[in-house]
Amino acid sequence: xxxxxxxxxxxxxxxxxxxxxxxxxxxxxxxxxxxxxxxxxxxxxxxxxxxxxxxxxxxxxxxxxxxxxxxxxxxxxxxxxxxxxxxxxxxxxxxxxxxxxxxxxxxxxxxxxxxxxxxxxxxxxxxxxxxxxxxxxxxxxxxxxxxxxxxxxxxxxxxxxxxxxxxxxxxxxxxxxxxxxxxxxxxxxxxxxxxxxxxxxxxxxxxxxxxxxxxxxxxxxxxxxxxxxxxxxxxxxxxxxxxxxxxxxxxxxxxxxxxxxxxxxxxxxxxxxxxxxxxxxxxxxxxxxxxxxxxxxxxxxxxxxxxxxxxxxxxxxxxxxxxxxxxxxxxxxxxxxxxxxxxxxxxxxxxxxxx
Amino acid sequence: xxxxxxxxxxxxxxxxxxxxxxxxxxxxxxxxxxxxxxxxxxxxxxxxxxxxxxxxxxxxxxxxxxxxxxxxxxxxxxxxxxxxxxxxxxxxxxxxxxxxxxxxxxxxxxxxxxxxxxxxxxxxxxxxxxxxxxxxxxxxxxxxxxxxxxxxxxxxxxxxxxxxxxxxxxxxxxxxxxxxxxxxxxxxxxxxxxxxxxxxxxxxxxxxxxxxxxxxxxxxxxxxxxxxxxxxxxxxxxxxxxxxxxxxxxxxxxxxxxxxxxxxxxxxxxxxxxxxxxxxxxxxxxxxxxxxxxxxxxxxxxxxxxxxxxxxxxxxxxxxxxxxxxxxxxxxxxxxxxxxxxxxxxxxxxxxxxx
Numbered sequence: 001x002x003x004x005x006x007x008x009x010x011x012x013x014x015x016x017x018x019x020x021x022x023x024x025x026x027x028x029x030x031x032x033x034x035x036x037x038x039x040x041x042x043x044x045x046x047x048x049x050x051x052x053x054x055x056x057x058x059x060x061x062x063x064x065x066x067x068x069x070x071x072x073x074x075x076x077x078x079x080x081x082x083x084x085x086x087x088x089x090x091x092x093x094x095x096x097x098x099x100x101x102x103x104x105x106x107x108x109x110x111x112x113x114x115x116x117x118x119x120x121x122x123x124x125x126x127x128x129x130x131x132x133x134x135x136x137x138x139x140x141x142x143x144x145x146x147x148x149x150x151x152x153x154x155x156x157x158x159x160x161x162x163x164x165x166x167x168x169x170x171x172x173x174x175x176x177x178x179x180x181x182x183x184x185x186x187x188x189x190x191x192x193x194x195x196x197x198x199x200x201x202x203x204x205x206x207x208x209x210x211x212x213x214x215x216x217x218x219x220x221x222x223x224x225x226x227x228x229x230x231x232x233x234x235x236x237x238x239x240x241x242x243x244x245x246x247x248x249x250x251x252x253x254x255x256x257x258x259x260x261x262x263x264x265x266x267x268x269x270x271x272x273x274x275x276x277x278x279x280x281x282x283x284x285x286x287x288x289x290x291x292x293x294x295x296x297x298x299x300x301x302x303x304x305x306x307x308x309x310x311x312x313x314x315x316x317x318x319x320x321x322x323x324x325x326x327x328x329x330x331x332x333x334x335x336x337x338x339x340x341x342x343x344x345x346x347x348x349x350x351x352x353x354x355x
Numbered sequence: 356x357x358x359x360x361x362x363x364x365x366x367x368x369x370x371x372x373x374x375x376x377x378x379x380x381x382x383x384x385x386x387x388x389x390x391x392x393x394x395x396x397x398x399x400x401x402x403x404x405x406x407x408x409x410x411x412x413x414x415x416x417x418x419x420x421x422x423x424x425x426x427x428x429x430x431x432x433x434x435x436x437x438x439x440x441x442x443x444x445x446x447x448x449x450x451x452x453x454x455x456x457x458x459x460x461x462x463x464x465x466x467x468x469x470x471x472x473x474x475x476x477x478x479x480x481x482x483x484x485x486x487x488x489x490x491x492x493x494x495x496x497x498x499x500x501x502x503x504x505x506x507x508x509x510x511x512x513x514x515x516x517x518x519x520x521x522x523x524x525x526x527x528x529x530x531x532x533x534x535x536x537x538x539x540x541x542x543x544x545x546x547x548x549x550x551x552x553x554x555x556x557x558x559x560x561x562x563x564x565x566x567x568x569x570x571x572x573x574x575x576x577x578x579x580x581x582x583x584x585x586x587x588x589x590x591x592x593x594x595x596x597x598x599x600x601x602x603x604x605x606x607x608x609x610x611x612x613x614x615x616x617x618x619x620x621x622x623x624x625x626x627x628x629x630x631x632x633x634x635x636x637x638x639x640x641x642x643x644x645x646x647x648x649x650x651x652x653x654x655x656x657x658x659x660x661x662x663x664x665x666x667x668x669x670x671x672x673x674x675x676x677x678x679x680x681x682x683x684x685x686x687x688x689x690x691x692x693x694x695x696x697x698x699x700x701x702x703x704x705x706x707x708x709x710x
Contacts, residue, residue: 076431076461077640106431107462111641147658149667154658164607172607174600180593199593206664231594232586238535238554238593239586245529245673246601248658252519252527256651257641264657285432286466286612296611302619303502303509303603309561312504318600 003333019351022064026086033119041325044184061272082115084271091118102280112276113260121161122175128280129163129171136279137161140263146227148241151206153227156263158250166296173319178247190216199233208234253277358688374706377419381441388474396680399539403695416627437470439626446473457635467631468615476516477530483635484518484526491634492516495618501582503596506561508582511618513605521651528674533602545571554588563589608632
């Protein structure tokens with residue numbers, strides 16, 4: 001592991017993205033969101049993604065200079081065609097518009113089609129919470145998840161991000177794939193030759209497996225067999241049909257509302273075709289924001305202070321771990337693993353950047 | 356099992372509720388929602404709940420004649436104090452207001468405090484979908500769920516209901532407790548002397564248990580120990596922290612926004628203090644509703660037609676099972692189990708109703 005200051009990593013990432021053909025603004029916001037993920041302890045969505053982003057350009061899935069276009073608008077909403085531009089740049093514009101409209105109207109929504117990977121969903125939901133409003137961000141993704149009782153990879157990891165402002169320093173920030181785990185976890189089990197728990201994935205027959213090698217092999221070689229399970233796992237006994245339902249809810253909000261592609265159709269033909277949905281709701285719709293934020297904080301604090309299970313010392317509120325990790329990163333730098341460091345080194349060389 | 360026509364069961368239930376002191380309108384809507392649950396194959400929320408509703412009146416948690424009051428209102432929102440009146444009556448008024456406002460403004464939300472059990476959450480979300488709008492309904496409940504790594508019963512089963520209109524006959528309708536299972540399932544395992552799967556509940560130490568007897572005993576005798584787990588189960592390996600996060604999201608939307616009680620404080624003192632949150636979003640905010648509904652239908656149909664796992668013949672879309680069950684109930688009557696029939700018999704005798 002090497003350590004690097006947050007600002008330095010952001011500058012480096014931005015320079016690499018410019019090398020890849022990103023215009024200034026696109027490079028800046030993308031670098032910010034990637035580095036935020038590393039700072040928050042979510043390296044699966046951090047600068048390691050630069051390899052994926054490079055492939056997206058080479059593969060004709062992302063066109064860095066393409067500007068998003070507003071194709072429909074009301075005082076409460078905007079529909080955006082991303083024209084296969086850069087995900088975080090499109091997401092930022094959409095969320096900024098939601099916030100602006102919600103400040104006037106009380107609530108606003110953005111439906112986005114033909115976009116690309118937008119980084120951590122929580123970043124966008126949090127933008128609203130930082131303005132004392134409720135924020136939501138959803139997206140579909142490359143297909144990897146399976147319907148309950150299905151055998152084909154159809155849906156994405158389809159994350160839900162929900163931010164609720166409180167009078168505490170950090171908002172409540174839930175940011176979760178609706179699949180049991182992010183795909184990166186299966187990759188780690190594959191590399192380390194470990195058996196996965198049942199409930200993460202199914203094999204080519206649509207049946208639960210603990211064999212991470214098999215899943216990685218299927219993802220690499222087969223177009224639709226071998227898939228991740230949604231929260232609750234296989235079948236209905238532990239609620240797998242609920243997780244699948246949440247994944248499908250995200251799919252409908254993202255792809256159906258925007259008339260864009262659904263997860264099964266992403267990364268087919270030109271452009272990745274990723275779709276998003278954003279929402280912002282002002283606390284002013286419900287009375288005095290300050291009272292609501294205080295009440296929320298008192299509920300969260302009572303949960304924190306409640307009794308712990310025998311072998312645990314702490315109950316976490318969503319967003320806390322990441323906020324603490326970010327503080328450590330600001331104080332002591334961000335830890336980057338060897339493989340990611342090699343990637344940064346390679347890309348820096350390629351574009352003549354001084355690492 | 357006995358069978359009874361849907362209309363007859365609704366009339367009977369309404370008469371019993373009037374016997375319990377419900378005014379005409381409160382009795383009608385409550386009977387409708389309870390019987391709908393039985394018709395859809397969700398007997399845990401059906402007329403068997405009459406025992407619970409009777410206890411709520413005797414216990415001073417519900418006051419059938421109390422009218423809800425609008426305490427705050429904007430073109431996009433309403434905040435309602437239920438004054439401990441009847442849950443379905445309050446929910447109906449709140450959702451009707453949301454629909455009316457959303458038809459004018461494009462979206463609307465209702466935050467409700469001091470209410471009571473409102474029946475199946477899906478009923479309220481579906482009201483919006485029946486008007487070709489997106490519908491959402493959330494509620495907290497009596498405490499029964501536990502925070503990840505916690506040991507005290509703090510949160511409710513905190514359901515999420517989400518309805519999305521499509522050009523198919525029935526909307527997409529997700530209606531799920533954020534806990535792994537409804538409490539009624541644990542009761543069944545207790546009665547049948549069966550071991551529960553791990554992932555449903557924790558014992559007095561906050562550790563996973565398969566002993567349904569122990570959980571039922573703890574719920575009956577202890578105020579806060581012994582609890583249900585959220586979707587994803589114990590710890591973080593299968594995503595239990597995500598289910599807990601969804602439960603907490605519902606808690607904040609319901610109780611924090613309304614300045615009402617949170618699950619831990621319900622059924623303490625006068626009134627149950629249940630809180631709800633409703634939302635309606637018009638498809639008109641995103642362009643042509645018809646195109647969006649068609650696109651949604653095409654995604655759902657492709658999922659249905661996709662390959663099944665080796666031992667299954669069908670992939671369900673959320674709401675389908677319930678809609679088909681309801682159709683059977685309309686054609687052949689609703690099946691009522693012996694215990695529930697005895698309850699109906701007892702209540703009919705008490706109020707001199709001809710069963």
